[in-house]
Amino acid sequence: MVAKRSSSEAIPRQSDPDYKTLAWNRLRVDVPVDWDISRIDRRYLMLECRGAPVMEVKWSSVKRPARPATIFKQIKKNRKRYRDVREMPVPEQWEKALRGFDDVLCFCRAGGCISGQGVLLFSRSGGHVILVQFFTSLQAPAGGVDVRVLSTLKVGGDEDPVIWSVFDIHAAVPKEFRLTGYRFSAGYFRMEFSGSEKKMMLYRWGPAITLLRRVEMEYFARKALNISSNMRRRRLPPESSAVEWNNMKAENAAWRPRFFSFGHRRYRYVRIRHEKTASRLLAVELRSRRPLSREFFERIYAGYVSVPQKTI
């Protein structure tokens, strides 16, 4: 059974067409459609608009409660580029947007080519500290604080599955998985997750129209995903535009004692599909030391889609 999937159902509907949802490593925020990620790290995002920086977000978990003022002093002391910032009172229009946080500290920076305002947020229940900075520069004079962005900002939460939405991919990943690696390069995205005795990889290639110009998708997938000969190809409906391989009936796997497979995930599910409208190839790979449930795989596969690009 192949899970019926519709791109529009997998992506949460955005009430405002001028905004899109960004979700990365437990952070979730709505940003204007023309803001894009220019730099990314495990708990860091820098957004730009038409080549100019507009927003920077950094978040971290804190083991014991800390006052934002103390953290602010430490940041100023340890980071050179924050030495010219100064504290300021919380503007009235931000207060409503930041109601969900226990402690709030606002700061501003002026002078030079880039100025801006920012906020340090602390959530006791979630044990997170978030630093957000909005920039106004000569290239982006219309930049600055967007209250809608502040009001939709959140880290953590108990949602399951956890939403991951960056660039043009959107995935619903079970809560048990943690990000262990990623790569975003022109034409190729990869995200790696690790859970309890499982490992998951999400891939994206584009544009498919160029990649598949001279080769079939099956051939491309065999090379790109290193599909070995012992993997069994499973027949899928032609309308799914997908190819799947698995080794669920691994040879002699039943008799092998568990400790011999230490560090080796012998069960493997791989499925790749061609999203013709977006001209993308998306693939999901699951590895596990124990037999995988097909339903579990189908749920992850159904939640991994390509996001259509919005333009203003």
Add this chain to the structure above:
Amino acid sequence: MENGDIVIAYPVPMHPWVKTLMRRRGRVSVQVPMKRLQLDELGAMAWELMDGCRPVWEIIDRFSKTSRMYPKEAEVSVAVFLRELGRRGIIAFK
């Protein structure tokens, strides 16, 4: 080419002392060696967008829409491509 690829032939710049050496050895006219660069479909697409008047941001924008690449990917790809063409002396920026 028949498959849609474009081949660019461009002169390889010669160091002045190499030209002087060759003239001293009796070679009156020094032929400039040529190199060939084959561009694939995406490279050819970007090449055709360069008309000498179009700014870089417009090339990136059109390239992104034509190739259906994500805008940031298109920006990085085109920037690397232009840098490489500039390094080889095939194009110059005004």
